[in-house]
Amino acid sequence: MEFFRFKKDLPFMKYALYFNAISLITFLIAVGALGYKGLHYGIDFTGGTVAELRYAKTADLSQARTAIEALKTGEAVVQNFGTPQDVLVRLPIIQGVTNAQMSDNLFKALCGTRVIADSKNVCGEGVEKIELKRVEFVGPQVGKELFESGALAILLVIVGIMAYLAMRFEWRFAVAAIVANLHDIIIILGLFAIFGWEFNLPVLAGILAILGYSVNESVVIADRVRENFRKMRKASVDHVIDNAITSTISRTIITHGATQIMVLAMLFYGGETLHYFALALTIGICFGIYSSVLVMAPLVRWLGTSRENLVKPEGKPKDALEAEKILA
Numbered sequence: 001m002e003f004f005r006f007k008k009d010l011p012f013m014k015y016a017l018y019f020n021a022i023s024l025i026t027f028l029i030a031v032g033a034l035g036y037k038g039l040h041y042g043i044d045f046t047g048g049t050v051a052e053l054r055y056a057k058t059a060d061l062s063q064a065r066t067a068i069e070a071l072k073t074g075e076a077v078v079q080n081f082g083t084p085q086d087v088l089v090r091l092p093i094i095q096g097v098t099n100a101q102m103s104d105n106l107f108k109a110l111c112g113t114r115v116i117a118d119s120k121n122v123c124g125e126g127v128e129k130i131e132l133k134r135v136e137f138v139g140p141q142v143g144k145e146l147f148e149s150g151a152l153a154i155l156l157v158i159v160g161i162m163a164y165l166a167m168r169f170e171w172r173f174a175v176a177a178i179v180a181n182l183h184d185i186i187i188i189l190g191l192f193a194i195f196g197w198e199f200n201l202p203v204l205a206g207i208l209a210i211l212g213y214s215v216n217e218s219v220v221i222a223d224r225v226r227e228n229f230r231k232m233r234k235a236s237v238d239h240v241i242d243n244a245i246t247s248t249i250s251r252t253i254i255t256h257g258a259t260q261i262m263v264l265a266m267l268f269y270g271g272e273t274l275h276y277f278a279l280a281l282t283i284g285i286c287f288g289i290y291s292s293v294l295v296m297a298p299l300v301r302w303l304g305t306s307r308e309n310l311v312k313p314e315g316k317p318k319d320a321l322e323a324e325k326i327l328a
Contacts, residue, residue, distance in 0.1 A: 009246045013238040016298035023295050027183055030190020037193045042200030043077060043090040043138065045147045049102045050136045051089045053110065056129040058084040061272075067109040073102075075198065079273040099137040107132050150204045154185070157211050165215070169222050176299035177218040180291035184214050188283050202277035210284030213259075217292035220248055225300070229307040237306060241297050252289060260285050 043050075053059075061078055064087060068076045077090040091102060107123070108116070114124035121132040158178055165174035185207055192199050224244035232240055263285065267278035 009239065009242040010249075012242050012245050012293065013298065013301060016294065016301070019294040020298055023183060023291070026190075027186055030186045030193075033190045033193040034186075037196070039189065039193055039199040040196050041147075042075075042198045042203075043092055044201040045144070045199070046092060047138045047141075048093050049089075049091040049099055049106070050138060051091075051103060051106055052133040052135075053087045053089065054131045054133050055085045055087065056124075057127045059087045061087070064089070064110055067112065068106065071105055071109055077272070079271070099135070103132075103135040146201065150201075153204075153208060154211070157208060158182075161211065161215050165219070165222070168219075169226060170305070172300055172303040172305050173218070173222045176296045176303060177215055177222070179299055180218060180296035181211055181214050183291045183295055184210055184284055184287045187287050188280055191283060192280075197279065198276055200276065202274070203280045206277045206280035206284065209281065210288060213284065214288035214292060217252065217256075217288060218296050220251065221245060221292060221297060222300075224248055225297075225305075233307070237301055241301055245293050245297060252293075256285055256289055 059080065061080065065076070065078045068078060068089065068091070073094055074092045076092070077088075079088055080086060081088045089106060091106065094102065097105075104120075107121070111123035111130055114128055114130065116123040123130050158181070161181065162174040162178050165177050188207060188210070189199075191197070192203070221244055224247060225241055228235070228240040228244050232243065235243070260282070263278050263281045266274045267282055270278055
């Protein structure tokens with residue numbers, strides 16, 4: 001299926017230098033934001049108090065957030081999990097306040113005017129009943145370990161992608177694709193730093209997803225470039241790459257458009273739990289298209305990719321190979 005049919009190949013490589021200049025500027029702005037402002041880490045990485053509550057009826061999350069804001073604990077996470085009656089609350093660490101005190105203050109704030117039972121973990125009766133199921137404290141050391149594990153996961157994914165592309169195509173494609181993917185990651189992190197959005201485990205999961213998603217587009221273009229080198233023997237490298245990108249535009253629109261629709265649904269209707277995860281995916285998908293076409297492809301050309309690098313006939317004598325180069 002094709003949405004667009006172009007009689008001539010679009011001259012992407014003609015303006016590659018301008019696009020790469022834009023990419024470099026945005027990359028440097030993102031790096032500067034990360035260095036100057038840094039990321040606003042969520043409770044997953046900084047530690048805090050985690051409380052699980054069970055409501056007798058569907059929990060009113062807005063009311064719960066309002067009650068918790070009155071405690072002035074800073075940024076808190078209130079979300080459903082499992083059922084509409086189950087609520088998970090995450091509170092940041094507050095200096096001078098113990099875990100037990102934080103738990104008591106939280107439960108009293110959520111109970112409001114309800115009478116707290118002697119057990120101190122149940123308040124109210126009937127449909128107004130709220131039960132404190134468990135309270136756990138996540139220390140800063142645990143958050144540090146989670147962050148280090150996440151960074152290691154990203155590193156392993158990058159190494160795996162490079163190895164795959166190097167074996168399937170050539171090292172030039174591996175280097176170009178990783179530079180393009182790192183461009184996407186830094187842009188995402190930079191925007192989170194600039195706007196002060198919370199960086200938590202779901203966002204980290206989104207970044208790992210974008211790494212795999214972006215490389216898929218790079219593989220499609222790289223495969224078409226290799227195929228064009230076989231078919232278009234007299235064409236220049238620029239023409240080969242332009243044709244590869246132009247011929248995959250419809251596929252790119254269909255694939256990324258369908259994915260983006262689902263991600264936007266999560267962004268607007270997924271609630272607070274999925275908001276930053278979907279936001280990271282939205283940014284990553286948009287920049288993933290840009291980087292695969294206007295970052296990866298020009299780098300492949302500037303690294304010296306040619307027909308001889310990708311199309312290596314097997315079983316032909318040396319004289320035949322030399323003659324084929326002359327005819328090409």
